[in-house]
Amino acid sequence: MPSLPPPGDSKPALNRAVSIVVPTFREAENIPVLAERIEAALSGRGGEWELVLVDDDSRDGSEVVVEDLSQRLPVRMEVRRDPPRDLSLSVLRGIALSRFDRVVVMDADLSHPPERIPDLVRALDGDCDMAVGSRYAPGGRIDRGWGLWRHLNSFGATLLARPLTACSDPMSGFFALDRRVLPDLARLRPVGYKIGLELMVRGRLRVTEVPIGFSDRARGTSKMNLRQQMNYLRHLKRLYLHRFGGLARVLSFGAVGASGFVIDLAFYLGLQALGLEHRLARFLSFWPAVSWNWWLNRRVTFDDRPWQTPVRQWVRFVIASSVGLGVNVGGYLVLTGFVAVFARHPLLAFFLGIALGGAFNFLISTLYVYRWHSASKGDSGRDSSARPDPGSPRSEH
């Protein structure tokens, strides 16, 4: 509950008042512990606080738990009863509903230590718009239980966001800001879980970092899944488009191509390890790689393009990729055969061939495979922007 400021503290009370916004989905077990720990962390600090939970109609008893807590703590819950279920929209709703301008956003599962809230809020007094609780800032740490795969996953996801922000933990869901610095909330377009990244990039916020110890969820079930990871890639592409314009599509196409190369190589080596002859392994490894590239480009690079029948589009992509390979290898042969400098340095021709083949693929993909208007009758009028996106949490109710 609000308490008196410590003696000698001259900060205006309103500056210390803070709303803590927490999106929840089936967190009935965690809410009481979260509220108690927030109360313990903020009680001696002075200034009012409130906990605003925005729940996506969990129906797990959360509302009763909050009703009970609200008898003695400044806790309230807004329940979003209409689909779509959406973490980021819940956070935006919570920010809009907050009584105070200084807002802290955090998860309910106690991964984020409530004890760091005062430090996050205090950091806003400095020269910044947003204070991010960071696992990777000096002094930050994560649970020891993380395996190699989870570390790699987190490292890769952080690396992909690097061109957008210098923040060491851009995927953090634990941050403080003054909502008056935010752009119009209605114009934000977050896809998936990373609302902090959305705010810092679209709002062009100056970020400071506060190291935190991150604990794994002890109770309740995770809502993170492969679908959310795909959404993260789609979200990144939108932010890249926002920041870098058309170059973002080229970068996305290149990154998808690079990931396809890894799949190609893995199958090529894996099939040989299973005893297949190397030429057969080479022939077979092409198919999973090209299919992966087609799918990922469909879901990420060109996810804003009109819907097309998958099989037909896949065939077109395979043809375009095959011709692209021809341009790549053909370019190599022509350059090394007829241009003296490339004859002396074939490695240069190798890279130039890849660049030519890649550019060809990109052009054909943009103009033909994932084109804006579908020529065939059956495809016309099926606009991806008009249909519910199967990869979005919006369809997950």
Ligand SMILES: Nc1nc2c(ncn2[C@@H]2O[C@H](COP(=O)(O)OP(=O)(O)OP(=O)(O)O)[C@@H](O)[C@H]2O)c(=O)[nH]1
């Ligand atoms: N309102 C709302 N909250 C959600 C939704 N999905 C997740 N949350 C909440 O968002 C916070 C983060 O979700 P988590 O499931 O912990 O996701 P995570 O932290 O990426 O994954 P783990 O901690 O590994 O389980 C938690 O407080 C969840 O209850 C949703 O669709 N709507």
Ligand SMILES: [Mg+2]
């Ligand atoms: Mg969590």
